[in-house]
Amino acid sequence: MARSRNIKPGFFSNEHLAELDFATRLLFIGMWTEADREGRLEDRPRRLKMALFPADNVDIEKMLADLDHLGFITRYTVGSFHAIQIVNWAKHQNPHLKEAKSTIPEMTVLEPCPVKVGASTMQAPDENSSFPADSLSSDSGFLIPDSLPPSPAPVVVEDLFPKFWKLYPRKVGKDKAEKAWAKLKVNPELFELMAKALGKQVLTPEWIKDKGQFIPHPSTWLNGKRWEDEIPDTPTNVHLLPVNRHTNFESRDYKAGTKENANGTFRI
Structure with a gap:
C-alpha cells in the first residue's frame, strides 16, 4: 500500500544522488511510498516496476544496484525472504501514527542508530501530534537537516x-x-x-x-x-684527463753532452 512521505529540499542538491540518473532518483523517492513504517519493503524488482514505472522502459534491477552501491538502500536476505532497508529512514521520515507495524524481518546486523537512546523521530502509535506525517510545511518540524555532511574540500595532489x-x-x-x-x-x-x-x-x-x-x-x-x-x-669530473708524462723537470741535467763557451753559454 502506497503511503504519504516527506521529501526535503536537500534531496535535490545532494551531490551523491546527483551521480545517479534521473529515473534512479525518482525510483528512490517512489520506494519511500512503498516502504513500511520501519523503512522496509520487499526486494521485488518486477513489482516495483509495475507500481512506480508501469509505462516506462527502465532497468529496475540496475537502478536498485546503484542505490545499494552508493549506500542509500541495503538489500538483504533473511532465510528465503529478500528485503530492502532504506538507510537512515528514521532521520528523514515520520510515519503516520496509524501505520501498521512492519511485517518484514529486519536485518541481522543493523547500523548503530545515530540518535540518542530512547529518542526517535518516528511517532509512536499512541502518540498524538499536531503535525501529520505527510505534512510538507517547512515549519512542521519534520524537515530534519540532511544527514549527509557537506563534502570536505578536495585535496589537490600535484601530478609529479x-x-x-x-x-x-x-x-x-x-x-x-x-x-x-x-x-x-x-x-x-x-x-x-x-x-x-x-x-x-x-x-x-x-x-x-x-x-x-x-x-x-x-x-x-x-x-x-x-x-x-x-x-x-x-x-665529480667524469671526463678524467690523461696522466701527464712530462714529470721530474727539476731533477733533469740539461748540461749533459754539451760544452761550455767562454761567455758562459753551452754548445753541443
Whole structure:
C-alpha cells in the first residue's frame, strides 16, 4: 500500500544522488511510498516496476544496484525472504501514527542508530501530534537537516609525472611509464628519492657509455624500483684527463753532452 512521505529540499542538491540518473532518483523517492513504517519493503524488482514505472522502459534491477552501491538502500536476505532497508529512514521520515507495524524481518546486523537512546523521530502509535506525517510545511518540524555532511574540500595532489619525465634521460614508452607511475602513487617524498637516485645514476659508466643505449626504459626503471639500487660514488669530473708524462723537470741535467763557451753559454 502506497503511503504519504516527506521529501526535503536537500534531496535535490545532494551531490551523491546527483551521480545517479534521473529515473534512479525518482525510483528512490517512489520506494519511500512503498516502504513500511520501519523503512522496509520487499526486494521485488518486477513489482516495483509495475507500481512506480508501469509505462516506462527502465532497468529496475540496475537502478536498485546503484542505490545499494552508493549506500542509500541495503538489500538483504533473511532465510528465503529478500528485503530492502532504506538507510537512515528514521532521520528523514515520520510515519503516520496509524501505520501498521512492519511485517518484514529486519536485518541481522543493523547500523548503530545515530540518535540518542530512547529518542526517535518516528511517532509512536499512541502518540498524538499536531503535525501529520505527510505534512510538507517547512515549519512542521519534520524537515530534519540532511544527514549527509557537506563534502570536505578536495585535496589537490600535484601530478609529479611530468617532472619525472623531464628528468629521465631516455624518453621512450611514455604510455607504459605513466601506467607504472600510477601504480606507485608517488608522493613528494618518494619523488625526491627518485630524483636524487637519477642524479647519481646518470653519471655512472653504464648510463654514459654508447650514447646511453643501456639506460633502462622509464617503465622498467619504475617497475623495478631502480631508485633503490645501490649506486657507487662517482667522481665529480667524469671526463678524467690523461696522466701527464712530462714529470721530474727539476731533477733533469740539461748540461749533459754539451760544452761550455767562454761567455758562459753551452754548445753541443
